[in-house]
Amino acid sequence: MISVSEAIQIVKDQTRALESELVELSQALGRYLAEDVVADSDLPPFDRSQMDGYAVRAADTSTTPAKLRIAGESAAGRGWHHEVKTGEAVRIMTGAPVPVGADSVQQVELTRELDSGSEVEILESVTLGRSIVKRGSEIKKSQTVLRAGERINAGAVAVLASFGYANVKVGRLPRVAILATGSELVKVDQQPGQDQIRDSNNFSNSAYAALAGATIERLPLAGDDIAQLKRQIEGAAERSDIIVTSGGVSVGRYDFTKTVLKDLGAEIFFERVALRPGKPAVFARLPNGTLVFGLPGNPVSVSVTFNLFARVAILKMQGSAETELEAGTAVLSKNIKPAKDRESYLPARLSTNENAQLIAEPLKWGGSSDFVGFVRATALIIVPSGTHKIDAGRLVEFVHLPQ
């Protein structure tokens, strides 16, 4: 059986980034850059005042109060484009260009304009360069400021706007079809009859796919029926980059997902992973190129395997440089006794204690079907196989669970 890290590597190796597309900046939040972003100007583009006050020559303020003649006014968007001479000051606003000749700005609170309006007293000496952000001191023209593969967050949107990216090249969003299989399933708006349960995986998989950025199609529920499954998977493949199924991948008599994938000529990359929960996870590719993740049916197994494997493919298709769940270490708050035979991913809740330590609290849960207990999980504690006990107070590794 392959390890979790081997399985993740296989998903990365078998997934290609989709083509890029141009989107308007207002639509770019959360997308992945398909181009490097280059500054088309210095930032700031001119020597800029950081304060409301007076642009002066610092040497003129060495003895205070220093009385200076107000030669003009430089406002944001409407600068004063003459030279400031010795004995002169220019009234200046935040964001306005500092005129030539001036080498410092004294903030208005440390000045007093005389009644005439033509003179100002500088009440405190100003140090050379004070409150001026020099042209290009933040960014130089032609500098690369963001890289292809980065996620466009709110801050990146501002950067793109600043450098004129009215349209930005991003990776196309994968179309992900979600299919829940099992003859016991009924839809959310139905009352389960005898031996039936409501489907929840369709919704959790759709939610996790949405968090990863996918465009989602929820397929009608499929029973444990080879012909029906085949029809649904074949149909969905024509319009999807990825199909994520749940259920029917174990060794039960009515577990048909793998049979159907093989009948459809899929290449199976793995069908068992040394993982708890989620051992029977399947990863395959149909002849037309659509990737298939056949996840187990238990709701917690679904959440774990979706985020470990399917999410990697969804992010890689969008061109993300980072495709794995964000990892970290935390202090364990309670003893745990994991199963020894496989690597375990145990639901946990992260918090910070009074000593500013990150704490991982393993959740009390009833196993891979306990999706109510799983709701509070914000992370999964990773326990290597062969570990039979970890004591409270020890450091453990975890991955963040997308929320």
Ligand code: AMP
């Ligand atoms: P399976 O992997 O098909 O053997 O299913 C394992 C367990 O998960 C069974 O108890 C199923 O009833 C349950 N299960 C399967 N699919 C779903 C679903 N879509 N929603 C909720 N539970 C499910």
Ligand code: MG
């Ligand atoms: Mg089933």
